[in-house]
Amino acid sequence: MTQTASLETALQLIVAAGKTATAGPLAGLVAAIRPRRADDHDHPVNTLRSLAFLLNQRQDYRRSLREYLLELIGTRRQLHLYTDTGILSNEGLWSAFVRRLGEKLLPAEYRDDYLKDVLGKIFSRHDDYLWVQAVPDTVWLEVWRAMRFDEGSHGGDARNTRLELIEAAQVLSFRISAIGLEPELVRNHPAIEQFESPFLTQNVALRDYLECYKARLIDASALHEDDSHVRILLGQCEVIITKLRKTAAQEGVSISLTYLMVRLQQHIARLWLVLDLLAPEQGSRVPILAVQFCKQLVEADNRKTSLRDLFSNNTDLLALQITEHAGRTGEHYIAGNRAEWKSMARSAMGAGLIVGFMAILKILTAKLKLAPLIEAFAFSMNYSLGFMLVHILHFTIATKQPAMTAARIAASIEQHGIKGEDRLDTLAGLIEAVARTQFIAILGNVALAIPTSFAIALAVKYGLGEVWVTPEKAHHLLHDIDPFHSLALPHAAIAGCCLFLAGLISGYYDNKAVYNRIPERLMQLGWPRRLFGEARWQRACRYIENNLGALAGNFFFGIMLGSMGTVGYLLGLPLDIRHITFSSAFLAYSAVALDFQLGWEVWTLSIVGIVLIGLTNLAVSFGLALFVAMRSRRIRFVDGWALTRRLLRRFVRAPQRFFIPPKDQAANGGT
Known part of the structure; x- marks a missing residue:
């Protein structure tokens, strides 16, 4: 069937329907416009222009479609479409998640008397919004004009829609007042209590404006009052939201606070739009506003059960704060000059x-x-307490750096915008500094882990005359780091994921310490002050404030490493971890256990395995951390090839700078 024929068939069904305004005929018309592929943008544009042509040529089509649409809209409850579609409810993030998941499995009840449900039936495919938004507004306006709403008398329908919009404005305003007084918002912006809150006064101003507006609907000669005062107050509400986001950078943030701010922004934005549709002075712009509003509603309805949208919209600020805290920690993991580089080497050797x-x-x-779960606990405590000791002694585990430095690089990308040669040079200099810092940290870890392991193994074997590592265990350890005949590299990737998660956990607890004011609350405890003394307890609280995230990250990192093998055993999956520093130590213990009787092939495979395990640890943890850091800032990196060429030129010109900083290197890690 040709394009025009399918349109005419759909229009004839609308003519036959008359004023029996069920959703079916309009759904058929949308199906004729809908492309077979959502990315085919030419088909709907051409079809809509054909529709506009038919409506201009055929008065019966034009009149029937116009009356059908007015009847479809006018006989249904419009309020919930304007106040609920595309706006988060007050149920909270986790309740919203459960509800959306349930609606994915079992769709919500369809109610024909609600316009929002009718919209979902008309645009029934989950990707309809893609082609609806891709059609230019001017094309939609051609169809609008072709229907000629100025023909005939439709005052009653227009008045009914205005009354629905008035009621929607009232509902949105009341919700804005309620959300604006939530204790969590007040806690983070106390000025709301100290001064007259715009969240409350906007409701009073809107009520006065709408009373005058309704009076003019009854009597055109009634006093006219514009909505400028309401708009000023809504602008003040938006200023407070901006301040709340800035405050979160110092005071921390929670998922519930982010959820409240997102809801508040959505309600304010929707109220702006409703006011625009109601304003008499916007009369000439109403069609374009209606088209843009419809596009928003179609997308919101199509995505109403999307779990990804729910979490991406409501965890963005928390993710940003977590990566920001990690990024501030990451600044300490970048050696900008020779002195810092040597300090990193000493710190890494201590960890080794x-x-x-x-x-x-x-x-x-x-x-x-031991029993599997008890063994997992013992392994976890060994790792966790050891990593925490490394942090307390100000030592450095090399593989923990990427999760921290990735956030620092993402912040640099956001700050400089990655445009222009100078900015590319700045970022290339930062990556160069990260590379040489990472190199010396790994070298420091391995350089002392191996001799320490040799010393312990030799002391036990020849000093105590005992065998802690049997030849069978040694062969097993060597097999585990073989990159070609074992799962060493996939297990190293799992360790990289654990490193990435540890970085997120560290940032989360740093944010939690600030947001929940944990140090200040600890200072209020009476018994520790009496037990340790005021000054000592104050120092302990300050240490917790500055190190809670790092300690928590190390603790949970240890649990992940220690329990991964047991989890794999319980699930029947080949799960385990491989870490470069531990792998190098296991090589040393194995060599002593076998009296250094290792063939050159074994030595080669083991060394290659350790190098590849380290590279996999770093690549996975850095890649995941950089991805999350950039997503949390909503930035895209568009000059990857240009930066790669710049780095290659730097490496060819001075390869030693990727391993050793020059003596005159600036402390900021630049060029």
Whole structure:
């Protein structure tokens, strides 16, 4: 069937329907306009222009479609379409998640007397909004004008729609007042209580405006009052929301606070739009406003059960704060000059020393043959307490750096916009500094983990005359780091995911410490002050404030590493972890256990395996952390190839700078 023929068939069904305004005929017309593929934007444009041509040529089509639409809209409850569609409810994030998940499995009840349900039936495909938005507004306006709403008398229908919009404005205004007085908002912006709140006064101003507006609907000679005062107050509400977001940068944020701010912004934006549709001076712009509003409503209805949209809209500020805290930590993991580079080397070597002892403790724990869950707990505590000790002693685990430095790089991309040669140079200099810092951190870890393990193994074997690592265990450890005959690299990728999650956990708890004012609340406890003394307890609280995130990240990182193998065993899946520093320590213990009788092939495979495990740890954790950091800032990196070429030129010109900073290197890590 040709394009015009399918349109005429749909229009004839509308003519036959008369004023029996069920959704079916209009759904058929939309189906004739809808492209087979959502990305085919030419088809709906051409079809809509054909529709406009038919309406201009055929008065019966024009009159029937116009009366049908007015009857369809006028006989249904419009309020919920204007106040609910595309706006979060007051149920909270997790309740909204459960409801949307339930509606995915079992659709909500369809009610024909509600216009919002009729809209969902007409635009029934989940991707309809793609082609609806892709059609230019001017094309939709051609169809609007072709229907010639100025023909005939439709005052009653127009008045009914205005009354629905008036009621919608009242509902939106009351909700704005209620959300604006939520304790969590007041807590983060106390000025709302100190001064007259615009969230309350906008409701009073709107009520006065709408009373005058309704009076003019009855008597055209009644006093006219514009909505300028309401708009000024709504602008003040938006200023407060902006201040709340800025405050969150210092005071922290929670999912519930973000949810409230998103709801508040949605209600204010919708009230702006309703006021525009009601304003008499906007008469000439009503068609274009209606088209834009319809596009929003179609998208909102199509995406009403989307779980991804729910979380992306309501966790963006929390994700930003988590990555911001991680980014501030990441600044300490970037050596900008020779002195910082040497300091990082010493810090990494200290961590390597501790890892040597942690590795033998894991081997000894495995020899106990504990029950799976008890063994997982023992492994987890070994890792967790060891990593926390590394942090307390100001040492550095190399593989923890990428999750932190990625947020710092993303912040640099956002700050400089990645446009222009100078800005590319700045970012290239930062990546160069990160690379050499990462190199010396890994080198420091491995350089002391291996000799420490050698020393422990030799002391046990020849000093105590005991065997802690049997030849069978040694062969097993060597097999585990073989990159070609074992799952070493997939397990290293799992460790990289754990490193990434540890970075997020660290940022989350840093944000939590600030937002929940944990140090200040700890200071109010009486018994620790009496037990430790006021000054000591105050120092302890300050330490918790500055280190809670790092300690929590290390603790949970240890649990993930220690329990991954047990989780795999319980699920029957080949899950485990491989970490470069521990792998190098296990190589040392294996070599001593086998009296260094390793062939060159084994040495080569083991060394290559350790290098590849390290690269996989770094690549996975850095890639995931950079992705989340950029998504949380809603930025796109568009000059990747240009930056890659710049880095290659730098490497060819001075490769040593990717490993050792020059003596005169500036402290900011620039060029």
